[in-house]
Amino acid sequence: MRRLNFVGLVLFSLFLALPLDAPYAQQQQSVRVATTTPAPSSYFGSERSAAERITADEMKEILYYIASDDMLGRDTPSPGLDKTAQYIADHLKKFKLKPAGDNGTYFQHITLSRTQVDRENTKAHLGDKAFKVGEDFLPVGRVSGDAEGQIVYAGHGWVINSKNVNAYDGLDVRDKIVVVSGDGTTPPPGLSVENLPGTDWESPVSYAQKHGAKALVLIPRNFERRWRFGPNALTRSTLSVPRLENAAEDEDEDEADAAAPKGLVEILPSRAMLSALFAGEQADGARVLQASTAGERLKGFALSPSKRLSLSVKLSVTDASTQNVVAVLEGKDSALKREYVALGAHYDHVGTDNPGCRPVGDDKICNGADDDGSGTTSLITMAEAFSKGPRPKRSILFVWHAGEEKGLWGSEYFTRFPTIPLKQVVAQLNIDMIGRSKKAGDTNPANRMLTGPDEIYVIGSRMMSDELADKNVAVNSAYLNLKYNYHYDEPNDPERLFYRSDHFNYAKHGVPIIFFFDGVHEDYHRPTDSPDKIDYQKMQSVARTIFILASELANAPSRPVVDKQIPAEQLAR
Ligand SMILES: [Zn+2]
Structure with missing residues (x-):
């Protein structure tokens, strides 16, 4: 049987699905014993x-x-x-x-x-400042690509119409690189989604993608743990089933195999990278990180337009x-x-x-x-x-x-x-x-x-x-x-x-x-x-x-x- 995890949430992430320790159920077990007398052995012949x-x-x-x-x-x-x-x-x-x-x-x-990070060709820059893969950032998605643009912080990034929640309210993400508190797929504490995605709600990732964002910088609640294990995973490969990643039920196998993975380039930033990104902003890197790991809601804002982040993520797939x-x-x-x-x-x-x-x-x-x-x-x-x-x-x-x-x-x-x-x-x-x-x-x-x-x-x-x-x-x-x-x-x-x-x-x-x-x-x-x-x-x-x-x-x-x-x-x- 599968270890307890968020089955059903599609975790498009190399390091996100770290094993959780399954807690034991708290309830007392209740046993209903069938009371019918066993039939004679001729039954069922x-x-x-x-x-x-x-x-x-x-x-x-x-x-x-x-x-x-x-x-x-x-x-x-x-x-x-x-x-x-x-x-x-x-x-x-x-x-x-x-x-x-x-x-x-x-x-x-x-x-x-099988996906593996190509360390030689995976890079990030903020203006002239270069960041190092494995030390300053980790690729966390399954998508290779280049992205360059201004930066927007979108808080927890969730849009839930039935609850009047819109973290992207007043923010233009088109052609921008979006920083989000959270792993991009799990709602923050106190918010849950009951209805169907697309109609009632959008995750931070799907909203950013639909509105023309270029890449995502994710700050998950388990930031510390991810950094403890993440760098080791750079040397390992991760597996996926390409044909299951296409939502259509009836697509042709050859087409599915040929289709490139969809989505945006995603990275996990280090503390140092966050400090550089948020230097001189209304909330600094330490504050954004603290809100992210505490699951605290911090309102989004556009970062100084003079800051431009460029990302180049190369994954090798076999x-x-x-x-x-x-x-x-x-x-x-x-x-x-x-x-x-x-x-x-x-x-x-x-x-x-x-x-x-x-x-x-x-x-x-x-x-x-x-x-x-x-x-x-x-x-x-x-x-x-x-x-x-x-x-x-x-x-x-x-x-x-x-x-x-x-x-x-x-x-x-x-x-x-x-x-x-x-x-x-x-x-x-x-x-x-x-x-x-x-x-x-x-x-x-x-x-x-x-x-x-x-x-x-x-x-x-x-x-x-x-x-x-x-x-x-x-x-x-x-x-x-x-x-x-x-x-x-x-x-x-x-x-x-x-x-x-x-x-x-x-x-x-x-x-x-x-x-x-x-x-x-x-x-x-x-x-x-x-x-x-x-x-x-x-x-x-x-x-x-x-x-x-x-x-x-x-x-x-x-x-x-x-x-x-x-x-x-x-x-x-
Ligand atoms: Zn098992």
Whole structure:
């Protein structure tokens, strides 16, 4: 599962998305236990015996391979991730599942772009004074270019019509370089945006761009932290998915690949650069910096017209690639087989020895056994169980997503450029972390929210379809009767779990979803998330339950009714 971050805010910034430490939710967990008496073992008939092909022993064998040190933490992109993709594809071939990626293969190819600052050719001047990249300023956008002009300070830079907020009031930014307090995409304290961008509000960046500004100088609230880590990042490259940066749903792949990144040159100034820019102005550099880091509102103004800033930012961009793994088990009903029940997991993790994977002693490889080796493994064993029959009426779609940890890339890519018609997906069941359980007597606060051996969090099941949620409850109470915990079943929960895994992108496209999750634990995103810590009996129980639910959905006379949509403002976040 993805680390807590502002999913949905597009952070066009090289250094902005520094990992945050996920705070634990404060609420007490509330457990709703299904009270129905378990039905006799004849219930679900042949589905039950098919589910029993999913065994703890086989799961253990697969997971020990996927979460081995050989995979080096399955970063996106990496040889270890490609090796895992091939391992999944080899199984699918053996199970004789239909390839549903590109050109009759199991792989849906995703082109990535690697950006690095060209230090030699990245420069800034204020009149005759030269600034040094890495010391006086850092490029923070993904756009190369030259800009020269007078300077305007635009305060926090937000325009929110419904709240009568306009930081650009009285300022002309055309052909100017705009200095903004903030990171350009996160509203300042006390201001939030609920309605849709463009109509009700403009971010500092989008306003500047639409009104002819030439470049942006951003002073984020975490200025100090950015300067502590930023210069190191100059020597590293950052990744993006070019095809996802174009908002259009239906553009041609070749055009998207050819399109240059849009936007303005953006830099982070140093204290010294701010002092030089604001020398002799109504607020000096120290005052502007203080207001920026405190989130205090300072009114904008045009700087002395004699000051002209020139920026030249050069980024080198190279291609890289990764892939989703996609397969279909074709349904047996000639009409219903055009519809799909989707099963999803993410097979990537956070790699080795990087800011997202903190070493534990000498161990620097984040194996991701639970996250999401457990879901990846479950999907493989479910694919095998389905392939041996009986064949359900609807088709089953299996997607192992890449790049989940980078920002739900694989699921965004699949749902925007699906290889089967997405409207024909009747539900998506996302399995991300189902292998850990809290041991009796465990008092470690880091395991406070971890579910017990017979318990699992069920998230989002009622957000779009009561019928889907009811079916999930009915299957569980008539089968293994696990404790379904709905604690996180609330889009406004501070942990924001609804936004933090791949199901979110399916929900965004109108597909009703259920997210199965065991809870954050002491080994989350650490090298100690290893296969020896997994509760394989729990994995087996949860995977078998999801298998029966998927079978029931695939055999039902009609698809689950979507009786509500997720409000647009929640999806825009
Ligand atoms: Zn994760």
